Amino acid sequence: MDEALLRSLTPSVLGILVRRGADFAAAEDAVQDALVEAVRVWPDDPPRDPKGWLVTVAWRKFLDATRADAARRRREDRIDEEPPPGPAPSADDTLQLYFLCAHPSLTSSSAVALTLRAVGGLTTRQIAQAYLVPEATMAQRISRAKRTVSDVRFDQPGDVATVLRVLYLVFNEGYSGDLDLAAEAIRLTRQLAAAIDHPEAAGLLALMLLHHARRAARTAPDGSLVPLAEQNRGRWDTALIAEGVEILQAALARDRLGEFQAQAAIAALHADAPTAEETDWVQIVEWYDELTQLTDSPVVRLNRAVAVGEADGPRAGLAALAALDDSLPRHTAVAAYLHERDGDPRTAARLYAEAAHQAPNLAERDHLTRQAARLNAHLRQSTKSAGSTEDR
Numbered sequence: 197m198d199e200a201l202l203r204s205l206t207p208s209v210l211g212i213l214v215r216r217g218a219d220f221a222a223a224e225d226a227v228q229d230a231l232v233e234a235v236r237v238w239p240d241d242p243p244r245d246p247k248g249w250l251v252t253v254a255w256r257k258f259l260d261a262t263r264a265d266a267a268r269r270r271r272e273d274r275i276d277e278e279p280p281p282g283p284a285p286s287a288d289d290t291l292q293l294y295f296l297c298a299h300p301s302l303t304s305s306s307a308v309a310l311t312l313r314a315v316g317g318l319t320t321r322q323i324a325q326a327y328l329v330p331e332a333t334m335a336q337r338i339s340r341a342k343r344t345v346s347d348v349r350f351d352q353p354g355d356v357a358t359v360l361r362v363l364y365l366v367f368n369e370g371y372s373g374d375l376d377l378a379a380e381a382i383r384l385t386r387q388l389a390a391a392i393d394h395p396e397a398a399g400l401l402a403l404m405l406l407h408h409a410r411r412a413a414r415t416a417p418d419g420s421l422v423p424l425a426e427q428n429r430g431r432w433d434t435a436l437i438a439e440g441v442e443i444l445q446a447a448l449a450r451d452r453l454g455e456f457q458a459q460a461a462i463a464a465l466h467a468d469a470p471t472a473e474e475t476d477w478v479q480i481v482e483w484y485d486e487l488t489q490l491t492d493s494p495v496v497r498l499n500r501a502v503a504v505g506e507a508d509g510p511r512a513g514l515a516a517l518a519a520l521d522d523s524l525p526r527h528t529a530v531a532a533y534l535h536e537r538d539g540d541p542r543t544a545a546r547l548y549a550e551a552a553h554q555a556p557n558l559a560e561r562d563h564l565t566r567q568a569a570r571l572n573a574h575l576r577q578s579t580k581s582a583g584s585t586e587d588r
Contacts, residue, residue, distance in 0.1 A: 197401055199420035199474065201246060202231055202234060202235075202250075202317060203244075203316060203317030203318070203526050204317070205246060205247050205316070205317075206227060206231065206316070206317030207245065207293045207315045207317070208316065209230070209247065209251050209254055209289060210223055210224060210227045210254075210293060210314055210515065211266070211292060211293055212251050212430035213226060213227065213251070213254055213255060213258060213288065213358040216255065217346075218258050218348045220296065220345055221339075221343055221344045221346045222258055222261060222262065222315075222340055222346075223254075223580045224313070224314055224342055225257075225258075225261065226254045226255070226257040226261065226391055227250070227254045228260035228313075228319070229253075229257040230253040230254035230257055230289060231250070231255070231317070232325050233253055233257075233351040234246075234249070234250060234253070239280070239434070239447055239510055241417065246481065256577070263302040264441060268579060273328075285302065286318055289377055290315065290387060290388075290391060291388070291391045291392060293314055293315050293434070294311070294315060294359075294388060295300060295359060296339075296345050296414030297310040297314055297315060297341075297345070297359075297362070298311065298316075298355070298359040298361075298362045299345050299356040300355070300358060302344055302345070302346070303468060304361075304362070304365055304556055305337065306337055306338075306340065306341040306344075307358075307362045307365075308338050308362055308366055308369075309323055309327075309334060309341060309342040310338060310345070310421070310425075311337050311362055311363070311384070312326075312340065312377075312380070313338055315384060315387075316380055316383075316384060318380070319516050320335050320338060323338075326369065326377055327369070334500075354405075356392065356396065356397065356453055357396070359388065360388075360400050360456065363381050363384055363385050363388070363400065364400060364456075366380065366381040367381035367382070367385075367404050367407075367548070372529045373424060373483040378404070378408055378411070379408075380406065381404060382401070382408060385400055385401045385404060386398070386401060387403045389443075395447040395448075395450045395452045395453075395454065395457060396447075396452075396454040396455075396456050396457065398444070398447040398457075399444065399447050399455075399456035399458075399459075400438075400456055400460075401443055402440040402443040402447065402456075402460040402463075402464075403456050403460035403463055404435075404440075404441075404442035404460050405436045405439055405440035405443070406422065406436070406437060406440040406441070406444075406463035406467055408433070408436060408468075409432050409434075409436035409437045409440065409467065410431070410432050410433075410467075411433075412431045412433070413427035413428050413431040413432055413561075414427065419559070420559070420563060420566070421559050421560065421562075421563040422563060423563075424466065424472070425472035426472075429470070429471070429583075431471070432437075432467065436463075437467045438538050439549050440463070440464065441464050441466075441467070441468075444457065444460045444461065445461075447476070448461070453486065453490070453576045454490065455487060455490045455491050458483055458486050458487040458490060459511065461483050462483045462484065462487075462498050465479055465480050465483070466480075475506070477506040477507035478505055478507045480503045480507070481500065481503045481504055481507045481508075484499060484500035484503050485499075488500060494520060494521065494524050497519075497520055497524075498517070498520060498524055498526065498530060500516065500529060501513050501520065501534075502519040502530055502533070502534075504516045505533075505534045505537060510534045510535070510537035510538035511538060513534045513537075514531070514534050514538065515536065516536070516565060517530060517531060517548055520583070525556065526551070528547050528550050528551040528554060529547075529548070529551035529554075529555075529564060531547050532544045532547035532548040532550075532551055532564075532568075535547060536571065539557075541574060541575055542571075542575060544571055545568050545571035545575065546568075546571050548564050548565075548567040548571065549564075549565070549566035549568040549586050551564045551569060552564035552565040
């Protein structure tokens with residue numbers, strides 16, 4: 197059974213049903229039923245036209261469900277009879293599905309879940325496992341999202357920026373359980389970038405590839421986080437880096453700079469440095485300046501403070517940090533790092549411990565706790581050594 201083929205066909209099959217008159221929620225249910233049927237039938241009897249098979253079976257499932265529901269009798273009268281078997285239409289409605297799933301009336305979590313289900317072809321169980329929530333909870337979330345967009349016209353223009361943000365949210369979920377959401381986000385973004393001529397779609401794809409290229413080096417064998425400066429760069433995926441840089445250069449050449457292109461440019465500078473010490477921090481600060489003008493995001497300003505600390509020294513970084521709200525996520529961790537760089541291990545140890553309590557996940561909390569423990573052990577050793585010297 198070619199699961200990748202099924203998932204790649206899902207959006208176009210769903211689009212065909214919607215264009216035939218099915219509302220989005222009912223069409224999506226019918227497509228999921230057809231996918232289940234395909235998993236059961238195809239291993240022993242593979243179809244010559246997989247897409248056509250799915251369209252035929254999904255349309256039958258939709259008609260059966262509609263006819264069984266007395267509340268939908270009037271709508272059934274408007275539905276064409278089942279089309280004769282034959283090749284499925286070649287039109288690809290994937291792009292419209294992206295826009296529909298990223299509808300502004302949906303919350304971010306609902307938009308992500310609906311995108312994974314309708315465009316990604318994932319089951320509710322897979323999505324629930326990826327987000328570590330009960331399947332029933334995820335089913336309710338997806339059901340509410342489908343009802344929300346069911347009355348939206350399929351031919352309405354969508355907002356590319358919203359779609360890109362949803363895909364970036366998917367990517368940032370990373371890996372959980374049996375489902376690699378980072379890889380799934382890259383697959384969907386490739387699909388989107390191929391469907392539309394938009395430099396920010398290319399910029400997001402480049403950004404994902406450049407970040408994903410470092411994935412193998414981000415964790416130690418025991419699962420602990422490895423900071424960028426300490427990563428084994430020999431474990432970075434050079435093919436992904438080369439592809440990301442090529443895509444980014446083509447996007448930047450169009451002179452329509454956006455935030456994802458700017459973020460990708462920063463990632464490319466990190467990827468281009470043979471060692472951490474050779475990183476071009478001055479240019480990275482310049483890109484953060486560009487990114488700040490594009491977004492004015494507090495998180496961007498926080499990351500810029502780190503870059504300033506590397507380019508101009510920790511005191512300059514701390515000065516940039518002082519202008520920001522100290523309630524920002526990871527503000528305390530950044531302050532700890534800059535104080536350590538500035539030769540103040542006692543303050544840094546205290547801040548690392550505080551940051552550990554604020555950490556959004558277990559891996560980051562463990563990393564920050566180890567940083568605090570390392571500095572505290574160093575301080576104890578220094579105190580002991582000083583005492584021994586005085587005794588003499």
